[in-house]
Amino acid sequence: MFRILNKEVLAPSVIRLEIEVPDIERKAKAGQFVILRIDESGERIPLTISGFNEERGSISLVFQEVGKTTRQLASLSSEDCIADIVGPLGRPSEIENFGTVACVAGGVGAAVILPVAQALKKAGNKIITILGARNKELLILEDELCSISDEFFVTTDDGSKGHCGVCTDVLNELIAGGQGINRVVAIGPAIMMKFVCKTTEPHKIKTVVSLNSIMVDGTGMCGSCRVTVGGETKFCCVDGPEFDGHLVDFDELMNRQKIYLEEENLALKSYETRDVKRTECRCKAQKEEGER
């Protein structure tokens, strides 16, 4: 059982949870993820480690409510517990002084890119951040990202803040303006990463992406997470999640992300019609008993 220390709503249906897992906190590096299972009947879902707190022995996870499991996770509050968390999983981000790195984040990808950008900054890179979202309300972690960026751009699809349009617009301008970008890190929805790669490929700018394939174990045991990179099958959980974006078959990834669409809708519907409003956390009850 792992305790939630803090819960924060960052944007409509985007939540940050701080969870006490000292063993994972001690080992985790930027770019790695955990797999969690809320309770006995729960599924295992991967979430990237978005922050670390050494003093409290905790990590933070930022997630968007997109289906049954993330909806249920959002219903928990601080002092509740999660049955299982395993990690850190995946290879850490490659952190070196590359020169100038453009960090392009879409939606909740901002949370995934934050520790990577922080580590890159620490390694001496000049950081240009482009943060994109559908609208102003959905922008997250603006201050955190801005504070470590040498240059900072915001784009929204509807123009409610920053540049009106998509993040590749700004990236294109920067490249055209001869910014001398040595590396791009792009994290967000698969479609966005695909277009960032299309933008950088003609300019031969190395572009690293973090793939979110469907996973079960996260240890290389099932092959559910397989992706095609450079014509070869790779397991995202152990060979990734970061890959050279110019080699990734994004269409295959997007196709495979849809495998359980039907079942996911069913799961969400049956969750929402369940009369139990939220999972009762056993350890809370135990604690109260203890206090009595």
Place this chain on the structure above:
Amino acid sequence: MKSEGNGRILGRVPAGEQLPQERILNFNEVVLGYAVEQAVAEANRCLQCKKSPCMQGCPVGVDIPSFIKLMKEGDFRGAAGKIKEKNSLPAICGRVCPQENQCEKFCTLDRKGKPIAIGRLERFAADFERNSGKISLPKKKKSVGKRIAVIGSGPAGLTCAGDLAKLGYEVTIFEALHKPGGVLAYGIPEFRLPKAVVEAEIDGLKKLGVEIKTNVVVGTSVTIDELFCEGYSAVFIGTGAGLPRFLEIPGENLNGIYSANEFLTRVNLMKSYLFPKYDTPIKKGKNVVVVGGGNVAMDSARTALRLGAKNVYLLYRRTEEEMPARAEEVQHAKEEGIKFRFLATPQKFCGVDGWVSGVECVETKLGEPDESGRRRPIIKKGSEFSLTADVVIVAIGTGANPLLLRATPGLELNRKGYVLANQNGQTSKRGVFAGGDIITGSATVILAMGAGRKAALEIDRYLSIL
């Protein structure tokens, strides 16, 4: 020889089974096991041969005639105790060991085609003891004050941990998944090995004082060198052969194509057959093609059937004779209506809108024996055929997962990527031992147990001369 009046040898007492047409609609155990009278009747067929040929066939040397003798006398708990002197997981082995290639193959009565049903008797004794609720805890030596880390909670790790605990060591098992048991938990289906049986065996270990830490991936959560720093005196690696192999033919990443590991893990470990009560989904195919011929392939095919498939084809590139699956599983699969296509292999997967729609196959014939001694399949030109499929399960074997091994400097591997160890489980790295599928490649539950046991003795020897 004991015989009926007319000189015929009595046949094996059959065990009750769910009828095929009923059992394909549920995930309950297929073989119901013996009732008391049946167990005694079967035990009574045993000739108590002086030379105990059956024991030669048992990889861990269970004293078969002695336990059967106790069963004849109706002392089932005594029989269970006798088995447990050598085999700490009898309820599991009684269900899943390939007895026809082991003890029963060497039984004197096998020559008459009616070997003693040793596996059934073993299972009965173990189930009897468990159901009686009075499980005798093996004796434990007094604490030697040393801690051992066991990595992986499959049969190798469980056995090694149990034996070391009995010798007085403080043992901690580290398991990557959220549930212990290894293949017993995530691979072998409920209808063949009820999870409650596995859990009971694991509870027994916990009572012996073995600590089980789940959700720890050794290699990333913690490394072997760090375990030594934390004060563990020796480490046992029992991580199995969990890396799924794929066919590497066109179309293999289409939606609907699973590795057997993924398919079985979703169903067994994550209980997706109870979706949406359990959250993990699974694709339920109407026309399912399974590729492979081992226990894993049989389990996948029969699981797909129970999820509601209309047609399940099993493609195997050799003949029935070469199939490595247990005879009983093949028999059960046939009764349940699995359609076997021997001497055939897939060449390409076809898809519509990103989903698998069919498998292009070709027939094979057998050529010269290969290094495994089995005749190598050769493709027959011009014999192409195709099968309709909306779900495909690839069950062509597994390899060593490199995750832990890569993170362990000083640990030598063999050509195929498995851990190199001598016959007692000693590896090239000081204080590190290994056993089970991670040194042999995919084998059997009983061989993994045997390796765990040998390694436990070796660890004890290593630490006492240290």
